[in-house]
Amino acid sequence: MKRIEIIQNVLAANDSIAAQNQRLLDSHNIFAINIMSSPGAGKTSLILQTIHKLKKKLSIAVIEGDVASTLDAEKVKNEAFAVVQITTRYMSENCSLIANMISRAIQNLPLDDIDLLIIENVGNLICPSEFILGEHKRIVISSLPEGDDKPIKYPMIFAGADAVVINKIDLMPYVDFDVPSFQNTIVNLNPKVKFFKVSCKTGTGIDNWCSWLLHGMDDKAH
Amino acid sequence: MHEFGITESIINIVSDKAREAQASKVVKINLVVGELSGFVPDCIKFYFSSLSKDTIADKATLNFELAPVQLCCRHCSAVFCPQDTLWSCPKCQSHSLEIAGGQELYVESIEVE
Numbered sequence: 441m442k443r444i445e446i447i448q449n450v451l452a453a454n455d456s457i458a459a460q461n462q463r464l465l466d467s468h469n470i471f472a473i474n475i476m477s478s479p480g481a482g483k484t485s486l487i488l489q490t491i492h493k494l495k496k497k498l499s500i501a502v503i504e505g506d507v508a509s510t511l512d513a514e515k516v517k518n519e520a521f522a523v524v525q526i527t528t529r530y531m532s533e534n535c536s537l538i539a540n541m542i543s544r545a546i547q548n549l550p551l552d553d554i555d556l557l558i559i560e561n562v563g564n565l566i567c568p569s570e571f572i573l574g575e576h577k578r579i580v581i582s583s584l585p586e587g588d589d590k591p592i593k594y595p596m597i598f599a600g601a602d603a604v605v606i607n608k609i610d611l612m613p614y615v616d617f618d619v620p621s622f623q624n625t626i627v628n629l630n631p632k633v634k635f636f637k638v639s640c641k642t643g644t645g646i647d648n649w650c651s652w653l654l655h656g657m658d659d660k661a662h
Numbered sequence: 663m664h665e666f667g668i669t670e671s672i673i674n675i676v677s678d679k680a681r682e683a684q685a686s687k688v689v690k691i692n693l694v695v696g697e698l699s700g701f702v703p704d705c706i707k708f709y710f711s712s713l714s715k716d717t718i719a720d721k722a723t724l725n726f727e728l729a730p731v732q733l734c735c736r737h738c739s740a741v742f743c744p745q746d747t748l749w750s751c752p753k754c755q756s757h758s759l760e761i762a763g764g765q766e767l768y769v770e771s772i773e774v775e
Contacts (some may be wrong), residue, residue, distance in 0.1 A: 441689060441773050441774070441775055442683065442685070442773070442774050442775070443771055443772070443773050443774075444679055444680075444683050444685075444771060444772050444773075444774060445770075445771045446675065446676075446679055446768075446769045446770065446771055446772060447768060447769070447770060447771075448675050448768055448769050449766070449767070449768045450668055450671045450672055450675065450693075450767045450768060450769060451668075451671075451767060452671075453671050453674070454667075454671075532666035532667045532670070533664040533666060533667050534664075535664050536664055538664070538667060540667075566700040567664045567700055569700065570664065570699065570700050570701075571664075592747060592748070595698065595761070596698050596699075596700075596761075596765065599761055624757070625757075627758075628749075628757040628758045628759060629759065629760075629761065631736070631758070
């Protein structure tokens with residue numbers, strides 16, 4: 441019997457495909473964001489608000505990831521320049537998008553005509569934190585009805601976020617959600633994170649969120 | 663369930679290394695899984711039993727070493743393993759902490775014949 445030392449990251453294969461995806465997107469000057477949250481936090485609503493606000497300035501494509509159905513793709517198809525639905529139910533990884541799925545999906549997009557690619561991940565606070573896809577920014581949405589303890593229960597997804605969007609802020613009078621405590625828990629793990637308080641229902645805070653996205657795109661371009 | 667693809671990656675890594683070493687059989691695979699990683703050893707074992715069939719790693723034993731959460735205090739640089747879910751530095755009580763370990767999943771070594 442012989443022992444062989446290896447020390448090889450099992451996620452290296454995914455990370456390598458993600459790097460290829462990012463190179464392809466960069467070569468077409470596309471800025472990509474990966475939106476992650478638990479189910480029902482408002483990923484599709486934020487995407488619709490973002491497209492509504494920015495579609496006169498930018499050509500926006502969306503990749504929709506869902507375990508089943510094309511409901512979200514149906515919702516955004518009239519607003520977005522292009523939409524690709526990834527249905528993960530019959531795939532080996534069904535709880536998260538992985539870099540390989542994005543690699544296939546972007547082959548179906550007119551890359552020369554896209555400025556911003558929004559990837560809506562599968563609703564889940566655990567699995568998507570493990571897989572990078574080739575995105576330039578990682579966004580996590582938390583909504584007030586979920587409670588303010590999510591960063592304690594699911595630290596990894598918040599530790600790796602570039603921005604956290606606190607959605608359904610219009611429900612503040614009706615729920616016990618301690619925003620400063622929520623933000624402190626995340627900042628303690630991730631001091632560079634940006635926060636946005638929004639209501640996708642009323643449109644509150646969407647301007648700030650979209651300004652940050654546009655700045656991010658400018659920074660990358662220069 | 664995202665262990666299917668991960669298990670395929672493990673088999674690929676192990677098979678490549680075993681072939682490089684001109685081994686005929688992989689007997690044991692030693693893996694390190696971080697406590698904060700979302701990977702479940704039992705799921706990896708479940709997929710491994712079918713995915714490894716007809717590979718050099720068929721019937722190999724999977725041995726998992728659990729890597730604890732390790733935090734580094736941004737104020738006093740203490741490195742420690744937290745004892746509860748409300749993370750704070752045992753030296754200076756700061757909550758500003760960097761995750762220094764516990765997220766990993768890697769193949770540490772294999773034993774071959």
